[in-house]
Amino acid sequence: MQHSANSPILTQHGLHMPKLGLGTWPMLGEECTRAVEQALSLGYRHIDTAQAYNNEEAVGQALSNTDVPREQIHVTTKVWWDQLQPDAMRHSMERSLKALQTDYVDLFHIHWPTPDMDLQRTLETLASFKEQGLARHIGVANFPLALLRRAVEELGTPLSAIQVEYHVLLGQSGLLDYARQHDMVLTAYTPLARNKVSQIPQIQQIAAKHGVLPTQVALKWLLDQDNVAAIPKARSQANQLANLGALQVQLDDEDRALIADLPKDQRQVSPDFAPQWDVFDR
Template sequence: MQLPPIGLGTMGIDDPDVIATALECGYRHLDTAQIYENEAVVGEGLARSTVPREDAIVATKVWADSLAPEDVRRTAEESLERLGRESVDLLYVHRPIEAYDPERTLPAFDELYDRGVIGGVGLSNFTVEELETARTVLEAPIAAHQVEYHPLFQPEGLLSHAREHSYPLVAYSPLANGRAGGIDEVVAAAERHDATPEAVCLAWLAAKEGVVTIPKASSREHLEANLEARDLELEPAEIDRIDGIDRTEELFPE
């Protein structure tokens, strides 16, 4: 699945006008989830926007307690109703925990894919081993894998797996949940480029082949600033220094 380099993470957004403004600013990838309880907000924002619906990629996720086959089918239909759509571009397994059973869960996603209810099957918060198991069960290709990814948490092996199997790695919480300004390597690069630490985080991810990202923003100023980070080019040495940060701070563990 071809995804824009920077999309919009919507967790915590409760105003449809933010969604409409994001689309007006140029966002074409909106990411929500059943557990965010704002699919209706995203749907209303899409309805308020003048951007044609077919131009916006909309992704949502089935939460861990609804991964039994009958619940996957039921909650997917409920998500579509809240989003005001007949189909969704990307539907994720949010986390492979609780009701998740690859032999039972993933065929239900395949069924939705075959029926055209979803445009692609996504996985989220999987390990490499779990991805490999999913690949042996799924008939549909993995359309995307979404995972926490920022300078303070750079998970091992996931990007190489994504590249090997030709699907995008979608980085969530790319700004380290507001901690970007406290990361020395990021701040140093920001100062050299007269940019913000947040822009550096996004540029660092955008420089990685196969990675797209979905920062959250609510104000027009921040929405526009995040998109402008696409134009910031870091030096290879700066990227290497951020790559080499020897810290592992997972902000959203299981």
């Protein structure tokens, strides 16, 4: 049962990233390995993990078990915010590659910025991973627009992607406009707003109209946008198939207008180490 051909591929900066991926947080151990193997068998070709998720080994086991060739799978991982000194970053990358049982990752992100990081040295180290072939592409996650601007314009870092929380209840127009101007992908994490989308009357109304699930409406709204990828976590086969099914949903202008009118300031993920989010990004 191959659905992979249905997921459009993002090619910004030479990436080969399916728009729909599988998020793996907070799955652990055998449960995570099973979920990733199952997703690959259903046609997923984009897997997102991070050192901080403590599941890279489990993902690596799935990559080792599957009969899908490694070069056909886009793998993203990330370095945690307390490992942003050059030596610590290099060790983090080594640990990630070993755990994932691979010689390279397709995309390597800085997971969160910190106020005290040496941005220039951190980004130079990140860029060195690309130069050495350890990461095919590099990116940043959870960078507010002002910081992303510095990375790209002042420091000239060849970023292919930014990963941030993005869904029908949280606007990211500033970052998205910037990503498009600079030919970058914006990957939406928490794309279902921790499943709050299923409780939104307007989303339920659109879903009923099309005979689909609210989650499928919320996902398709993201996947319809230029330069946007989405990585919903899905453990069960039913949810993985439902998310793939979102690719077939056809939203119309009336649907998009209803979604545009929803509040866009409902952030679900803002830990105490999060940066000051740009107010105008809402």
